Amino acid sequence: MERVLVTGGEGYLASFLIKKLLERGYIVNATLRNLSDDATVGFLKGLTHSQTRLHLFEADIYNPGDFEVAIQGCAFVFHVATPLQHNENSTRYKNTTEAAVDALKMIAESCVRCKTVKKLIYTASAMAVSPLKDDGSGYKDVVDETCWTPLNLTYYPMFSDYIYSKALTEKEALRYNKHGIEVVCLVCGLIGGEATKSFVSASAYMLLAQAMKDETLYKSLRELENLGSKVAIVHVQDVVEAHIFAMETSEMNGRYLVASDFLKSTEIASLIHKHFPDIAIPKEFIEDTKRETKWDSRKMQDLGFEYKCDADKIICDSIACAKRLGAI
Template sequence: MEERGSGHRTVCVTGGAGYLGSSLVKKLLEKGHTVHATLRNLDDQSKVGLLKNFPEANTKLRLFKADIYNPDEFNPAIQGCDFVFHVATPYQNNTQSSQYKDTTEAAVAAVDSIVKSCVRSGTVKRLIYTGTVMAASALKEDGSGFKDSMDETCWTPLTLQINYNTSQFVKDYTNSKTISEKKLLNYECKVIKLEVVSLACGLVGGDTVLSYIPQSVACLMPQPLNDPISYQSLEFLQELMGKVPIVHIDDVCEAHIFCMDQRSLQGRFLCASDFLTTKEIADYFCRYHPEISIPEQLIGRHGSAVCWGSTKLNDLGFKHWYDAKLILEDSLQCLRKMGKFK
C-alpha cells in the first residue's frame, strides 16, 4: 500500500501520560509532528513535567484536560488535527460519577464522542484506536475449545466464563475493550467520511519513559518479580487466548505511526511479534538468568495448540523489529532500572 508523504502533521493522542501514550507522544515529537496530548489532570506536575521535558515539546506539544468520564472534553484537543490516536481507556470504574454504571459504558461513550468530534473537526482523516488482543480470543462460541488460529476475524465471546481465578478488573477490562472496539468498527465510515483503524495490540513489554513499572510490563514479568497477583492476570491471558501474544513498546508506537502514514487505511489489525506460553516465559529466565529465582507456583503452564494467524499488518509492509528475546530482555532492564534487580 502506498504511503502518504512524510510531511509533518498535527495529531491528537488521548491518554498522553500513560505507558503507550507517553512513548507515542515522544516518538511523534521526534518525527517532527505537532501533538495535542490529553491528560485527566493538568495539575499533576509529574505527568505534565514528563511530557513537557520531551525534545521539541516547547514548540510542538499542546496539553489538554480531558477525561473519559467527561467525553465531550476531548473536542478541543481534536480540533485542527489531521489524525487522532485514541489510546485512553478507563481501567477502573469512577464510582464518583453517576453517568456510567461501569467501565464498558464509559469506554463506549468515549468512542462515540471522539468519533463525533473527529467528524465535526472537518480536518481529521483517520481515527486510530488502540485495542487489545484480549478482545480477539480464538475461543469458540460454544465453549468447546479454541479455533486453530487467532486472527482479525476472532472476537472474544463475552458470554463464556473463563474459569481462571483473576480479578473482576481484568474481566471488566476485557469486556469494555471488546465492546468499545466493536462499536468503533461498526460506524458507517463512508457516511461519516472518517477512516477508522483498530490496532489490537498484544501484551506490551520493553522499557518506559515513566518513573514506575507500567502495568502491562508487570503483567508480562510476574515470574521474575515473584508477583502472584500479576501472575493471575498473565495466566488469565493464556486461558483466554491459548498463549500470550507479546509485543515491544517501540513496535507498538511504530505500528500506530505506520497506520497514520498510509494513504488510505481502515479496519482491524492485530499487532504482536511473538506468541508464548507462561511456561516458555519462565523457562527463558531459568535458562538465561539463573540468578533470578522463580517460585515453583509461578513456573507456568503449557498452552493450547492455537497459533498466531494474523498477517494483515505485515502484508501492508510493517515489520516488527523486536522478537521474544528482545522484549523479555528490555522488560527485565526496565525492572532493573526501577531497582527490582541488580
C-alpha cells in the same frame, strides 16, 4: 507538519507515542485527565521539541465532551486513553464500558464534524481477540482478526470489566469506518520493553510475574493465557511504530493484530531463564498447558510493516527496566 491528537497522555504507551511523534516532526495535541498533575506535565514538557510543538488539554473519558477542543485542526487522532477502573462518583455511567463506548462515539463524531481528521486510530486490546469457542468448550485452531472474545462467558474478575470495555469500544470504533472517517483498530498484545517514566507498566509487571515470584501477578498471567490460549506479546517500540505506520499508510483501515510473538507462559519462563540464569523461578510458577493454537495474522506485514523486536528483546528489555527501577 501535521497536527495529531493523542488521548491519555499520562499513560505508558501514550507517553512513548507522544515522544516519537515529536521526534518525527509532528505537532502534537495531548489530553491529560488532570493538568494539575505536575509530574506528568513536567515529564511531557521536558520532551525534545515539546516547547514548540506540544499542546496539552484537559479531558477525561467520564466527561467525553472535553475532547472536542483538542481534536480541532488535527489530521489524525490516536485514541489511546481507556478507563481501567470505574469512577464511582459518576452519575452519567454505571461502569467503564458505558463510559468508554460513549467517549468513543463522541470522539468519532467530533472527528467527523471538524472535517480535518483523516483517520481515527484506536488502541485496542488482545483481550478482545480470544480464540475461545462461543460455548467455552475449547479453542479455535488459530488466532486472527476474525476472532472476538465471547461476551457470554464468565471471566477472571480482574479482567472482566476490561474485556467488555475494550471489545465493545472497538466494535463501536469499527462502526465508523468508511462512515465519515477512516478507522484503524490496533489490537495490541501484552506490551513489554523499557519505560519512559520512573515506574514499571502494569503490562510489564504481568509479563514478569514469574521472575518477580508474585503469586497474584502470576495468576493474572495464567488467566490471560487461558483467555487467549497463549499470550500475545509485543515490544513498546513496535507498538509505537505500528501506530505511526497506521497513520502514514493510507490504505490501512479496519482491524489489525499487533504482536510479534505468541507464547505459552512456560515459554516466557524459559526465555527469562535463558537470558537471566541468576533469576530463579519456582516450579509452581511454571505450568505447560500443551496448547498449540497458532497466531495467524500478517495483515500489517503484508502492507510493509516490520517488527524490530523479538521475544528475546522484549524479555531482556523488560527485565533490565524492572531491575533499573528496583522492581526485581
